[in-house]
Amino acid sequence: MIDPGRQQQVVVTRPAGQQQRLMALLTEAGYQPLHQPALEIEPVPVDGAMQRTLMELDRYHAVFFASVNAARLALSAMADLWPQWPVGVHWLAVGRATAAELESWHLPATVPEDGFNSEAVLALSCLQQLPEKQVLICRGDSGRELLTQTLEGRGARVDALAFYRRHGVSGITLSEQTGWVMVTSVQSWQALQPGMPENCGVVAAGERVAAAVQVSHSGPVRVAASAHDDDMLTALITGGVGG
Known part of the structure; x- marks a missing residue:
């Protein structure tokens, strides 16, 4: 007790x-x-390969942000390459705090109504029919692979970029x-x-x-x-x- x-x-x-x-x-x-x-959060430098992916945002059906840190760092990198945000993209946030970060960049965020995890995101209507569609996941350097595996199982081509590393405080x-x-x-x-x-x-x-x-x-x-x-x-x- x-x-x-x-x-x-x-x-x-x-x-x-x-x-x-x-x-x-x-x-x-x-x-x-x-x-x-x-945990301590260490940003990952945006290299040439990451920039090339970000320059093709308009090809993606959906861009998912797995955390507030991912949204803050990824959107900062994207804004350097996109003076105007591409249209026709579903901007997805894992939860309300992450959605608020997207909205601060003037992006319309789609967020699960109930639950703030991969399972809840996978229930979003825009992620049900994905043959020949591309999805970008912005995340940290580690985490669950359920989202990637399930989206690929639904026919999507999934790219994942790590924008930060997490270190346990000793x-x-x-x-x-x-x-x-x-x-x-x-x-x-x-x-x-x-x-x-x-x-x-x-x-x-x-x-x-x-x-x-x-x-x-x-x-x-x-x-x-x-x-x-x-x-x-x-x-x-x-x-x-x-x-």
């Missing part, structure tokens, strides 16, 4: 620059948020006063796990992350519907999916 006196202290592990909204929501809800990034040690830690990826958990207090609670972004946590952690785990800020807060307050 977690000591009730510690439950108000919640560690947010998003990379630097992506924690503000969640911490504000936690504060508003009466918690004491602390920021401890579990040597993280969380205070025994920590009540809950918010974990949004398996890679984040791998960085956090060695320094986790034994009975500290974890709010995990989805069943896949929760399963990774439960393999090596004996404390309570609450499963959020997605990594979105609102879903993470809801899981903390209500007990999570099925809670």
